[in-house]
Amino acid sequence: MxxxxxxxxxxxxxxxxxxxxxxxxxxxxxxxxxxxxxxxxxxxxxxxxxxxxxxxxxxxxxxxxxxxxxxxxxxxxxxFSKLRRNVENMCLAQYFCELAMHLCPHGQPAQNCLKIILNGLYLLSENKRSPLLIKACVEMRLMCYAGYQPELTMCSGCGCYESDNMYFIPKSGILTCDKCLTPQQLPYALLLGKGVTRALRHTVYAEDGKLFSFNLPEESLILLNTATEQFMGYMLEKTFQTLSFYKFMAGVLRNSAKRNMN
Ligand SMILES: [Zn+2]
Structure with a gap:
């Protein structure tokens, strides 16, 4: 063949x-x-x-x-030649590669997954979006394509769409409002707030073409990434070496930038 x-x-x-x-x-x-x-x-x-x-x-x-x-x-x-000039972005790109090997189909067409990764790499190399925004989108969309789609349309208890205090339970991939949160869920619950709840929904439900089109302050992006990483951790029962390395490098580069400023 x-x-x-x-x-x-x-x-x-x-x-x-x-x-x-x-x-x-x-x-x-x-x-x-x-x-x-x-x-x-x-x-x-x-x-x-x-x-x-x-x-x-x-x-x-x-x-x-x-x-x-x-x-x-x-x-x-x-x-993606511009990507190769930035160590931190390059580490993130290598994490996308490891994710792809683990989550994309083997021996079957993978057009959808491939498109998400390529778009992520393009935005990363052109500096068009925050790396944390790109990361959360790539992670959640690949998870969804691989069959691990969380249920984020409404509170799993009462069915309300929005609440001032919405919790994400990464262990089961569901949302719960503060009224419905059970003592059993409490140790695993992440309090998201409206902005991050909206963003997390977007990573799962937005059309592919609009996936990366939203904004979120840096602090909220950190919380969004905690949510996506914990969800992946529970669903896949696996840690990604390239993710640990990316976080390590990002920390090292941030500290050295701080030192240079002082
Ligand atoms: Zn509820």
Whole structure:
């Protein structure tokens, strides 16, 4: 089988002296692993267009092993070059790659997921939105596509749409107003307030094309991210190394910026 598809490279490993094995999220086959022969040769055009975070037009065929493909041709569509100049954004982009490997379908079309990640990377590289806003949107939308959609339309107890004190229960992915909050829910409850409740709903229910189109103050974005991370933690029972590293780097860079200001 020979197929032309588009794919974002989300992982790169060297194999032997000349070849590499990449993981890509493709439009037609979702997450695949594929060999790039001769990729380590400096003159290889395939090598350059199959680097981490390159979005490329790929011509692939199935290898001997059913699980892996061979990339025969690769031509860059976008390589998000501005992203590569900012360490913090680059760390966040690598977290998106790890998320993609875990949450995007394997062996099935992944156009929707791929579009969300590409839009996120574009906005990040062009500095068009706050990294925390992009992160929360990418996380929640990929979770929804992977079948983990929280129920945020109304309070799970009384059915009210809005309340001054709306709580999110990440463990069960539901909203509860202060009147309905049970003592059992209390230890897991996050008090969101109206703005963050609206934003969290937006990450789940907005049309794909409008996903990243909202504003929230930085403090509220931090709370929104606590909500999305806790929800993912409970649903996936997994921690992402690249997320820990992103947070570590963001902290280091913030502290050094503060030191330079003093
Ligand atoms: Zn209620």
């Amino acid at each position: 020979r197929l032309t598809t588009q794919g974002l490279i989300v992982k790169e490993q060297t194999v032997g002296e000349k070849d590499k094995l990449v993981t890509a999220v493709t439009t037609d086959l979702g997450v695949i692993r594929a060999f790039v022969k001769g990729a380590k040769n400096i003159k290889s055009p395939r090598g350059a267009s199959t680097q981490l975070l390159c979005y490329s037009q790929l011509v692939i065929y199935s290898g001997k092993n059913q699980d892996t493909y061979i990339i025969d041709e690769a031509k860059v569509i976008d390589m």
